[in-house]
Amino acid sequence: MRVIYLCQHFPPETGAPQIRVYEVSKELLSRGHQVEVVTAFPHHPKGVIPEEYRGMFYMYEDWDGIPVHRTWIYPSPKGSFWKRLASYFSFTFSAFYGLLKAKPTDVIICNSPPLFLGITGYLGAKLKGAKFVFNVADIWPESAVELGILKNKRFIQLAEKLENFLYKKSWKIATATEGIREYMIKKGKKPEDVFLLPNGVNTETFVPLPKDQELIESLGLTGKKIYMYAGALGYAQGLDSVLEAASLIKDDPSIHFLFVGDGQEKDKLLAMKDTLDLENVTFYGTVPVSEMPRMFSIADYSIVSLRNIELFKGARPSKIFPAISTGTPVLYCGVGESASILEEYECGRIAEPENPKAIAEAIRELHSVSEEQYENMSKKGRQLAIDHYSWKSIVEDLLQAIKQK
Numbered sequence: 001m002r003v004i005y006l007c008q009h010f011p012p013e014t015g016a017p018q019i020r021v022y023e024v025s026k027e028l029l030s031r032g033h034q035v036e037v038v039t040a041f042p043h044h045p046k047g048v049i050p051e052e053y054r055g056m057f058y059m060y061e062d063w064d065g066i067p068v069h070r071t072w073i074y075p076s077p078k079g080s081f082w083k084r085l086a087s088y089f090s091f092t093f094s095a096f097y098g099l100l101k102a103k104p105t106d107v108i109i110c111n112s113p114p115l116f117l118g119i120t121g122y123l124g125a126k127l128k129g130a131k132f133v134f135n136v137a138d139i140w141p142e143s144a145v146e147l148g149i150l151k152n153k154r155f156i157q158l159a160e161k162l163e164n165f166l167y168k169k170s171w172k173i174a175t176a177t178e179g180i181r182e183y184m185i186k187k188g189k190k191p192e193d194v195f196l197l198p199n200g201v202n203t204e205t206f207v208p209l210p211k212d213q214e215l216i217e218s219l220g221l222t223g224k225k226i227y228m229y230a231g232a233l234g235y236a237q238g239l240d241s242v243l244e245a246a247s248l249i250k251d252d253p254s255i256h257f258l259f260v261g262d263g264q265e266k267d268k269l270l271a272m273k274d275t276l277d278l279e280n281v282t283f284y285g286t287v288p289v290s291e292m293p294r295m296f297s298i299a300d301y302s303i304v305s306l307r308n309i310e311l312f313k314g315a316r317p318s319k320i321f322p323a324i325s326t327g328t329p330v331l332y333c334g335v336g337e338s339a340s341i342l343e344e345y346e347c348g349r350i351a352e353p354e355n356p357k358a359i360a361e362a363i364r365e366l367h368s369v370s371e372e373q374y375e376n377m378s379k380k381g382r383q384l385a386i387d388h389y390s391w392k393s394i395v396e397d398l399l400q401a402i403k404q405k
Contacts, residue, residue: 001399002034004102004130006121007111008073008091010039011063012050014289015232016199016318017111017137023202025066027395036105037066038098040073040091045232045263047075047087058097069098088114099124107402109133109174115140115159118166125171133402134170135197136180139311172401179314179337195401201321203390208327208382209297216298219282224256225367227331228299230292231319233263238307240265240272242333244356245363247276255367257281257303260295296326301348301366305333308353312336321389324348324381329374331366333359347381 005025009017025035041053053059059070074090076083095117099108108130110121118134125132140163167173167187174197175181184194216222233239239259246257257280259269266283273281287295296302302323306312313336320338323330330348332339342348351362369377387393 001028001107001402002103002105003028003036004099004105004108004124004128005035005037005111006039006095006099006108006117006124007037008040008088008114008117009044009111010037010042010068013042013044014286015044019289019318020197020199021111022064022066023200023391024197024395024398026064027391028399029065031395031399034103034105035066036102037063037068038095038102039068039070040095041070041075043073043075043087049073049075057094058101060101067102069101071095071098088116092116092120095120096124099128104128105130107131107133109135111135111137112166113138113140115163115166118162118170122166122169131171131402132169133172133174134166135174136184137176139180139183174398174401177314177316177337183314195397197398198316198389198394199318199321200389200391200394201325201385203325203386206293206296206322206325206385208378209293212294212297215294219258219284219298221256221258221282221298223254225254225300226256226258226298227301227303227363228258228260228295228328229303229305230260230295230299230322231304231317233259233261233266233269235265236307236312237265237305238333238354239269239305241354241356241359242303242305243269243272243276243278243281245359246278246281248356248360249363250278250280252364252367253280255280255363258284258299260284260287262286292322293326296323296328299323299328301331301363302328303331303333304338306353308335308355312353316341321385325385325389327378327382329366329377329381331359331362341384345380345384347377347384 005021007021011018011022028035041049043049057072061068071094074087076087105128108121108125110118112118122132173184173194176198181194185191304317304319316338320330324347332342333351333353339350349362349366352358
């Protein structure tokens, strides 16, 4: 099969969408399929294009064996919604050139968000005589409205019309969660035309490892139970509640919180740490993906947190899967789909989101589990990752869903 993956984000950027495109592409190539990626020049998360990619409209490169066509984007550093919109549209139009440079294809898989890239995917599929698969990882504009990012009523109406048009015109829709799949069916899509393409994990890279004692000592965390949050420090994660929970249990010197990552909320969280006098919290900064198995080796538990809004009840945060793949039980501060999965497979604990007292109580509970209970959670998490969230199993399901009729 010949596949083009159309997406705004791709390595060397880091994040769930980037990893998903990379891993799915690598797995498809390993099975003998033709794959090309059409993407923007790297610019996320700081809104700055690296020096080696500047001053060009188009560039072709081989990225770890994946043919990649990059086209121009107006990078938007932290700024207004309208600047980010300009960034989205700049790639929506320039990506047509990348599609023209790509080989003939059977299927174009187009990532959303951004929603507007669906225009390029739909028209590009028409031009190339290909099937259009719309890969929806976030329901937009609904998510932007719920988070308070989008408020212009006229723009919201136009975005909703575009949303419905793209859902209707897509050959099939791939969704990141069951909640989004149900949403598409309610929108009128036939159940057989909507399939899951969830976040996953490379279970051969993210494996259980012995604790890295050198790293533990360098952080001054010898003898501590480490509760690690790894990922974007953003508003949607509700990490202020986790810091408040850390304040409630700072009387126990054996519990320590480790935050690995960066994001728009980092300065606010650092100030909050100082205000609450949290000596049981360490901010480590970002690390490359290749170093993350080492980070998980020192974590006793992985914290995954979201704000308590209706939108996130159907979420499956990508942070869950590297954790369980390394045998690290998850403390999920959230409700809905992911909470149900973790409870069903007994590989973590659930706390009410944005409730510091509930989070602190869950941590105290985890802190007192027996070694046998801990090993049970660890083994069940690893098995869940292998059976349902390895890229091999995900790509197998993808190929079944997009078989040509």
